[in-house]
């Protein structure tokens with residue numbers, strides 16, 4: 339048996355949800371650049387789950403269904419109020435709350451396709467409500483109920499602040515959600531597929547995926563990027579900060595990728611958004627620092643920014659708390675996880691690879707008094 343560390347380059351499944359071929363990312367055959375410029379997040383969810391873009395009436399019906407299912411059980415809100423506020427990262431709260439949602443869904447373990455698709459709709463609709471409710475609860479505020487007359491991105495920002503968001507913020511968030519929706523067999527998606535391939539339920543698959551996304555080598559990197567930008571503080575401090583980090587062989591968050599070696603196609607969209615939004619807020623230093631870091635890391639290490647790098651200054655410019663960056667990633671990627679979960683159920687086989695044994699040779703048990 340031979341091993342490949344981190345399963346690099348291993349093709350573990352077939353999938354028609356998304357592809358990365360020669361550094362081009364597509365969702366169901368549509369180039370991410372095309373979708374980022376033209377599609378709404380609701381359209382993308384529909385595409386990922388149905389394999390085609392919706393017609394006008396299908397999209398308005400689907401958007402309405404998402405909005406109609408956005409309320410979460412009161413018990414989930416009560417539970418979140420009992421979390422140890424101040425000590426809980428919103429990703430941990432989200433992981434727990436999504437798992438709890440299953441307890442209030444009588445269909446949680448029903449494995450028929452219709453039941454699974456309804457669960458997908460409910461989870462996608464309710465995940466923004468959970469993230470925003472927890473954000474408000476920990477700030478001593480009451481959660482804001484979702485509105486049925488707002489689109490997905492607008493509802494998220496509305497539930498977060500209690501105020502109807504402006505068009506610029508809604509469009510920026512919507513585009514960020516489109517860009518993060520799916521990404522072939524990334525770590526969290528693989529986790530979701532492994533979980534449900536045991537014929538475990540949809541909620542378990544999403545809970546497992548959230549756990550995998552949380553780590554700083556995956557979705558947690560966007561928050562870590564903002565931490566770095568905050569520590570640097572000023573464009574003049576970039577050079578010594580990054581020099582020291584590179585000399586110490588530290589990882590620069592938001593750079594590098596297992597699959598893209600010629601650059602992440604999503605990063606350019608987020609870089610443009612970062613430029614525009616920081617100009618609007620007047621806090622251009624976040625963009626300027628990011629550009630300088632990008633030049634240094636790319637120039638010296640040949641490592642290119644990934645999706646997490648410029649999304650940090652984008653979300654910051656939208657006034658979003660830094661520890662909500664990864665939960666927002668989860669809100670978007672849930673659409674991809676659910677598409678993969680439905681695809682896995684559709685043609686399931688248990689995922690059970692092997693390990694090459696490198697432990698001690700065969701030994702005999704020694705009674706405790708003789709050790």
Ligand code: ACO
Pocket residue numbers: 344524554555556557559588589590591592593594595596597639641644645646
């Ligand atoms: N900063 C500095 N050096 C890096 C970075 C980085 N961000 N990324 C990779 N390297 C270096 C490694 O130190 C290693 O060098 P070495 O060969 O001298 O030891 C080499 O490049 C290969 O790196 P690996 O970690 O083996 O690459 P891998 O494919 O396993 O990891 C990963 C990819 C996890 C994304 C990595 O580039 C990284 O840790 N980046 C920072 C975290 C990050 O931004 N994660 C988000 C990824 S995108 C996403 O999940 C949404």
